[in-house]
Amino acid sequence: MNKTVAPVASEPVPTVTAANLRLCIIDDEVISLTVVKAVLSRVAAYHVEGFTDPEQALRRCAGFTFDIVLVDYRMAILNGIDTVIRLRALPHYSHVPIIMLTADNDRAVRIAAVSAGATDFLSKPFDPDELRIRVRNLLSLREAQLALMDRAKHLDYEIKSAISKLVEREEELIWRLSRAIETRDGSTGQHISRVARVAEIIARNLGQDADFCRTIYLATPLHDTGKIGISDAILNKSGRLTETEMAAIRRHTGIGASILEDGESDLVKMAHEIALFHHEKWDGTGYGTGLTGVDIPLSGRIVAVADVFDALCSPRVYKPAWPFDAAHAEIRRQSGHHFDPACVAALDAGLDDIRKMYTVMPDDRGAASSI
Structure with missing residues (x-):
């Protein structure tokens, strides 16, 4: 009996754990970037990538989803707020936590950063322990978010598998019934x-x-x-x-x-x-x-x-x-x-x-x- 193949459900994705969490740091000051990267790299579970050029960072982010982004406010090529706006324009960065690093305590700057999509702030010069704690807390939320997404994908896979089986049974019933009818003439x-x-x-x-x-x-x-x-x-x-x-x-x-x-x-x-x-x-x-x-x-x-x-x-x-x-x-x-x-x-x-x-x-x- 000839029939079409029922839609195939996609395979469930592997569960995300802390061991695969990746951090992106964008700061055009080499010394500041090196310090932040060194502080966060001490946590073995995190993989850290740093960029002094925000345009290069955005190109990397366009093809790869980091789990948290730390971006400096004052940068020569592209300031932190514009960088956040462009990050949030990427579909896969709509929920990624973004920390704005800034020595500017101006209220207008912070409001603009929040409006652009910044999740949190960290004042420069920063305390290393505070940096690790803030990053850890946001990454805990990110882990929970990824776990929910992972669960949703598993449920979607299970639903598609169940629907696929129902479609196959429906098709089989149609073909058997129609063949029975056709044999009558x-x-x-x-x-x-x-x-x-x-x-x-x-x-x-x-x-x-x-x-x-x-x-x-x-x-x-x-x-x-x-x-x-x-x-x-x-x-x-x-x-x-x-x-x-x-x-x-x-x-x-x-x-x-x-x-x-x-x-x-x-x-x-x-x-x-x-x-x-x-x-x-x-x-x-x-x-x-x-x-x-x-x-x-x-x-x-x-x-x-x-x-x-x-x-x-x-x-x-x-x-x-x-x-x-x-x-x-x-x-x-x-x-x-x-x-x-x-x-x-x-x-x-x-x-x-x-x-x-x-x-x-x-x-x-x-x-x-x-x-």
């Missing part, structure tokens, strides 16, 4: 697989997004759900159907729609749409509700092309399989009458892929010979 599982794949190719060549293409691929196998309400005698009749029998066949769109109506998921909603509208015709002469042109939902217009194309290429109790190129020519002949011209053009654009698919997915009863 002499079709094979390959028919629904091919129709689904052709519908996906048409949708993609129409420029639809990945979610739409995946949904139509999974919803298309349920297009003939309503056949469950049609008698075997009619479905498997080898001769020409009477008007009464044709009327009974046409009821399958409404039956399928009633089975699939009121769904909550996008998949079931589209399956309902396809079941009801896939026998509509562009010129309004089809059946279901009698819609015309673009009033027919796009999913119905796409599956109309895919379903008829595969029906022509497949052997049935009442007909042999058409050659691939003859089936394609018939679809093009009906463009603007039975089919949406845009959907036919999208089929044409994907014809090479479709031809290859029919080669590797023939009917069990020899449809490959028709290619």
Whole structure:
């Protein structure tokens, strides 16, 4: 059975510990930078990097997330407040603690620094013990923050894994149910697989997004759900159907729609749409509700092309399989009458892929010979 692979959840990230905490010091005074770095480097758990050039520090920070940044206020190239503003503009620095080192006690400077995003201040000249304590306290908060982030990622991984399993089960159920329905009129599982794949190719060549293409691929196998309400005698009749029998066949769109109506998921909603509208015709002469042109939902217009194309290429109790190129020519002949011209053009654009698919997915009863 052909089906898409459910989205794969990303692997959980390793837990962050104090041993990986990294500190960044930005100070254009070499002596001051050396002293701060020496004081903090005495804590074995911390890895410290120092920069005398704030622009160089910002370039490093753009590609690497430090766990705390200490930045001097008075610097020649870029002052501390502007440096903090640019740090906070980096998405991965929105919550990183930043300590402003300053010998300026001006209230306006401190307010500007806080407004820019500074977390704490340390006055110069500083006491080494006070520096270590302030850094230690902020890093304790950072560790707690990282632990929460780590836990959130683990929970996200677990949720995605659970959803992935549910999606796989949903897909399996859809394919098994649709195969059971198709066997009632002499079709094979390959028919629904091919129709689904052709519908996906048409949708993609129409420029639809990945979610739409995946949904139509999974919803298309349920297009003939309503056949469950049609008698075997009619479905498997080898001769020409009477008007009464044709009327009974046409009821399958409404039956399928009633089975699939009121769904909550996008998949079931589209399956309902396809079941009801896939026998509509562009010129309004089809059946279901009698819609015309673009009033027919796009999913119905796409599956109309895919379903008829595969029906022509497949052997049935009442007909042999058409050659691939003859089936394609018939679809093009009906463009603007039975089919949406845009959907036919999208089929044409994907014809090479479709031809290859029919080669590797023939009917069990020899449809490959028709290619």
